[in-house]
Amino acid sequence: MSSYDIVIIGGGPAGLAAAASAKREGIDSILILERDTQLGGILNQCIHNGFGLHTFKEELTGPEYAQRFIDQVEELKIEYKLNTMVMDINSSKEITAMNRTDGLFHIQAKSIVLAMGCRERSRGALNIPGYRPAGIYSAGTAQRLVNIEGYMPGREVVILGSGDIGLIMARRMTLEGAKVKVVAELMPYSGGLKRNIVQCLDDFGIPLKLSHTVIDIRGKERLEGITIAQVDNHGKPIPGTEEDYTCDTLLLSCGLIPENEISRSIGVDMEPVTSGPIVNESLETSVEGVFACGNVLHVHDLVDFVSEEASAAGRNAAAYVKAGGTLGEKSREIPITATCGVRYTVPKKISVNRMADEQIVRFRVGAVYKGCYISAYLNDERIIHRKRQIMAPGEMEEIKLKKEQLSGFDGLENITVKIEEA
Amino acid sequence: MEKRNLTCIGCPMGCLLTVELEGGEVKSVSGYTCKRGDDYARKEVTHPTRIVTSSVYVTGGAIPMVSVKTANDIPKEKIMDIMASIEHVQVKAPIKIGDVIVPNAADTGVDIIATKDIAAV
Ligand SMILES: Cc1cc2nc3c(=O)[nH]c(=O)nc-3n(C[C@H](O)[C@H](O)[C@H](O)COP(=O)(O)OP(=O)(O)OC[C@H]3O[C@@H](n4cnc5c(N)ncnc54)[C@H](O)[C@@H]3O)c2cc1C
Numbered sequence: 001m002s003s004y005d006i007v008i009i010g011g012g013p014a015g016l017a018a019a020a021s022a023k024r025e026g027i028d029s030i031l032i033l034e035r036d037t038q039l040g041g042i043l044n045q046c047i048h049n050g051f052g053l054h055t056f057k058e059e060l061t062g063p064e065y066a067q068r069f070i071d072q073v074e075e076l077k078i079e080y081k082l083n084t085m086v087m088d089i090n091s092s093k094e095i096t097a098m099n100r101t102d103g104l105f106h107i108q109a110k111s112i113v114l115a116m117g118c119r120e121r122s123r124g125a126l127n128i129p130g131y132r133p134a135g136i137y138s139a140g141t142a143q144r145l146v147n148i149e150g151y152m153p154g155r156e157v158v159i160l161g162s163g164d165i166g167l168i169m170a171r172r173m174t175l176e177g178a179k180v181k182v183v184a185e186l187m188p189y190s191g192g193l194k195r196n197i198v199q200c201l202d203d204f205g206i207p208l209k210l211s212h213t214v215i216d217i218r219g220k221e222r223l224e225g226i227t228i229a230q231v232d233n234h235g236k237p238i239p240g241t242e243e244d245y246t247c248d249t250l251l252l253s254c255g256l257i258p259e260n261e262i263s264r265s266i267g268v269d270m271e272p273v274t275s276g277p278i279v280n281e282s283l284e285t286s287v288e289g290v291f292a293c294g295n296v297l298h299v300h301d302l303v304d305f306v307s308e309e310a311s312a313a314g315r316n317a318a319a320y321v322k323a324g325g326t327l328g329e330k331s332r333e334i335p336i337t338a339t340c341g342v343r344y345t346v347p348k349k350i351s352v353n354r355m356a357d358e359q360i361v362r363f364r365v366g367a368v369y370k371g372c373y374i375s376a377y378l379n380d381e382r383i384i385h386r387k388r389q390i391m392a393p394g395e396m397e398e399i400k401l402k403k404e405q406l407s408g409f410d411g412l413e414n415i416t417v418k419i420e421e422a
Numbered sequence: 423m424e425k426r427n428l429t430c431i432g433c434p435m436g437c438l439l440t441v442e443l444e445g446g447e448v449k450s451v452s453g454y455t456c457k458r459g460d461d462y463a464r465k466e467v468t469h470p471t472r473i474v475t476s477s478v479y480v481t482g483g484a485i486p487m488v489s490v491k492t493a494n495d496i497p498k499e500k501i502m503d504i505m506a507s508i509e510h511v512q513v514k515a516p517i518k519i520g521d522v523i524v525p526n527a528a529d530t531g532v533d534i535i536a537t538k539d540i541a542a543v
């Protein structure tokens with residue numbers, strides 16, 4: 001069985017950045033395993049621009065952003081295997097993977113970085129009994145078809161769900177000559193970025209109907225039309241609000257969910273809110289030496305933050321290996337409680353002596369908040385109280401905790417992050 | 423004094439901007455986090471522009487399509503003209519990021535360039 005110091009599962013932006021930073025920390029024995037035919041992950045199909053403003057101070061398209069990190073990996077001579085699917089990892093960090101040339105094989109790792117990204121939610125998106133005619137796709141599948149395969153799924157389109165992929169596909173299909181009739185969103189707010197609503201819908205006069213869902217599908221072989229209706233507070237269609245649309249294509253864009261079958265096989269503790277692993281300040285999961293970053297940890301909307309988070313994970317994995325399989329002595333772990341509108345935090349616990357001078361804590365809110373405050377408490381003492389004009393579930397928020405503040409606090413039991421009214 | 427509210431599209435932060443106009447002239451901009459927001463607001467209320475991205479067919483490459491973009495932003499009303507200019511374009515691999523695919527697309531003075539490396543096979 002071959003062995004490596006660090007094995008990285010997934011060659012998307014998270015895996016690439018983790019590998020590059022671990023190598024720069026002096027670890028030579030690194031392997032990236034990627035199931036696709038190319039490195040770059042989901043960015044290969046995100047051909048729109050808007051990536052990397054925070055990292056490179058310029059707006060890049062997805063493939064351009066990915067290439068910068070692929071170039072780093074090549075320059076640093078980091079080993080990778082494409083077309084290689086990781087099947088299983090056990091708790092002693094033994095990896096089982098498969099590809100056409102090596103068949104089924106095993107690798108022993110000292111440290112592992114989980115960077116498998118996410119997949120689209122599909123089940124439950126279309127809660128209607130009856131036929132499923134041809135012409136119904138997930139938005140991400142349509143994105144892959146149009147941008148990589150060069151195949152247009154249809155001409156008259158309705159989109160259910162206003163996640164970013166759906167919004168981006170509304171524009172993409174419009175540019176390719178399709179008529180996008182409406183985007184229906186079940187929730188009273190959009191799950192997508194504001195920028196995408198402006199640039200992908202408003203620019204082309206595509207209506208966004210909030211609190212609406214698809215209640216009927218017509219057509220047997222091929223989709224012929226759908227009916228949408230407004231929903232009440234409980235998500236129940238309101239009689240009398242039905243509207244019919246003819247269409248040959250229905251795209252479902254109902255959000256993303258971390259891809260964690262493998263994390264479960266290792267046995268790491270999972271956070272039910274994010275469907276990702278629970279991690280500490282070092283982005284380490286409950287299994288020592290196994291780190292997680294990027295969309296597998298929690299779904300990001302800014303790839304810059306994915307790269308930043310992944311660099312930290314790579315750095316920490318390197319430190320773990322260099323210290324002979326430890327991150328150093330752990331002081332008592334202080335839990336971070338997410339409450340009052342804050343759905344979760346990454347990390348979920350902090351060991352003060354291991355944290356960086358400034359620890360970024362990222363989270364999402366559960367509803368739209370206007371003119372409210374993000375607050376953080378050490379025990380009962382408020383240390384952060386920052387006003388935000390607007391916060392929405394579609395956009396990740398962050399606070400920064402300072403090490404000196406935490407280590408200087410006597411009897412610290414817990415940290416609380418919450419939203420407070422003005 | 424006329425007030426206009428915009429969402430900055432400079433990056434996915436989507437800052438909410440308020441522009442105060444007087445006689446068609448920008449008097450003040452507020453709400454941005456970085457200077458791009460200020461620039462964007464001034465431009466968006468006077469002459470809006472966009473970067474257009476798409477993909478075109480490739481022959482002899484490892485994958486069938488290459489992603490492309492306008493090298494700079496183009497007037498918003500020219501978006502569909504730009505799309506028409508690449509509708510039947512086909513390029514040959516190998517292709518490097520930055521290669522010009524269509525020069526001076528739709529007479530905007532802006533080139534359409536490749537955004538992906540594609541090796542020949
Ligand atoms: C449609 C869409 C639009 C977006 N728009 C923007 C934007 O405008 N601006 C912005 O900044 N960000 C944007 N993002 C976000 C950004 O692209 C993602 O956050 C980023 O790609 C996540 O990186 P990742 O490496 O975690 O995951 P991914 O890119 O998904 O990479 C994960 C990789 O792991 C591989 N993998 C998974 N399981 C296995 C396995 N078992 N074995 C081997 N390999 C495996 C996958 O094949 C994949 O290559 C967008 C995302 C999407 C989906």
Ligand code: SF4
Binds near residue numbers: 430433434435456458
């Ligand atoms: S003002 Fe700056 S940070 Fe805010 S959305 Fe615009 S470009 Fe992004």
